[in-house]
Amino acid sequence: MQRHQTHPLLAPVPGTERHIHSFHYGPSKPQGKVYIQASLHADELPGMLVAWHLKQHLAALESAGRLRSEIVLVPVANPAGLEQVLMDIPLGRYELESGQNFNRNFLDLSTQIGDELEGLLNQDPLYNRQLIRRHLREALGAQTATTQLQSQRLTLQTLACDADLVLDLHCDFEAVAHLYTTPEAWPQVEPLARYLGAQASLLATDSGGLSFDECFTLLWWQLQQRFGHDFAMPQGSVSVTVELRGQGDVSHALAEQDCQALLDYLIGFGAIEGTTGVLPPLLYPATPLAGVEPVMTPAGGILVFCASPGDYLQAGQLIAEVIDPVSDRLTPVYCTTAGLLYARSLRRMATAGMVIAHVAGQQAYRSGYLLSP
Incomplete structure (x- = not known):
């Protein structure tokens, strides 16, 4: 009960x-x-x-x-x-x-x-x-x-x-x-x-x-x-x-x-008695957390995304543009790792050095503290 x-x-x-x-x-x-x-x-x-x-x-x-x-x-x-x-x-x-x-x-x-x-x-x-x-x-x-x-x-x-x-x-x-x-x-x-x-x-x-x-x-x-x-x-x-x-x-x-x-x-x-149907497919293979690329913007400004969560990106693909409405400078932001874009920021005013997205790559390349703050 x-x-x-x-x-x-x-x-x-x-x-x-x-x-x-x-x-x-x-x-x-x-x-x-x-x-x-x-x-x-x-x-x-x-x-x-x-x-x-x-x-x-x-x-x-x-x-x-x-x-x-x-x-x-x-x-x-x-x-x-x-x-x-x-x-x-x-x-x-x-x-x-x-x-x-x-x-x-x-x-x-x-x-x-x-x-x-x-x-x-x-x-x-x-x-x-x-x-x-x-x-x-x-x-x-x-x-x-x-x-x-x-x-x-x-x-x-x-x-x-x-x-x-x-x-x-x-x-x-x-x-x-x-x-x-x-x-x-x-x-x-x-x-x-x-x-x-x-x-x-x-x-x-x-x-x-x-x-x-x-x-x-x-x-x-x-x-x-x-x-x-x-x-x-x-x-x-x-x-x-x-x-x-x-x-x-x-x-x-x-x-x-x-x-x-x-x-x-x-x-x-085994926690609940019963049966289930056929397992659905695995949509993307498991990857190391150390292979995730936290994509940063080098400049601040209006954040305009060019890729969405669920997109598979190639290395060097454009993720977003950051626009300075005062100087008219447009800063493109690219990923360096091929992988699945699984999360991106809610904010649309970026600050310099801000992480705007995460891409799940296949190969581990980071070490130490791997989480977001």
Whole structure:
């Protein structure tokens, strides 16, 4: 039976306490756990509408006895950021007080957990998975948040830390559907890319910044590197950041389509009982996140795009023109990498040095911090 839980966040000042709301579906003895959250960047709303559609479907599936796993749904993952509106402009990507990205700096507990596991692991991967998850829950439970932002991060990380599958629903500015995951998880995630019609699937083990999805996969990967030569180490978390097109793509038609794609994937994942049809085609092969070209403009001015999300571009192809209406100077902006243009800026007044688009190339050429700020 559905359970609705509320999780209070640390209030920055008296009388302003906010809460995370989680909805729990599934049988009394679940076979696994799936965690889904939406709008961690609070101005990215397509996922929030998808989550609302999911709530209706999951309640019906639970009543029909078709849920095998516990499914935890957090439709509003960032109540603090949702209220940040300045002069009619929502500002949901960064916390205004600290300037920090809401989807960065989650806790890295891999060293602590690894030290605690010394002498406790064996050759049973199921035992090791349960052991690691218990230590992770205890380590998170021992943390003390000192700000509202830390409290929100800790609450979300705790809710998802023992899930077999983590889906973090986001969107870009203007974009086609795409996703981020790890090379290790890609074989299990590829069906999701097919169901969603993702036109780019970007792979990295460590993209930098400790985003929400990577605070789980990176921990398991680091434990695998430390102990995998001597013990049977499972893949404890499949985590995916799902980008549901652009900020303006909020409609019931798209949300129901995406909701059904997620449900079909969960059936294949084993979390829901049922059958699905033939898998749709993969629209574009997975590529390294390190192969993405952030296309910058060298000059400021009116931004006029000459290519749209979903276009496949050749190296050297024109993406946009930047026009200075005072000097009449027109600056063409070209990509240097062949690949799929999967996202571009919403802004139409560019500033010098601004990233205006992202192109998914086939070959890795970047290193270090790979994410947008």
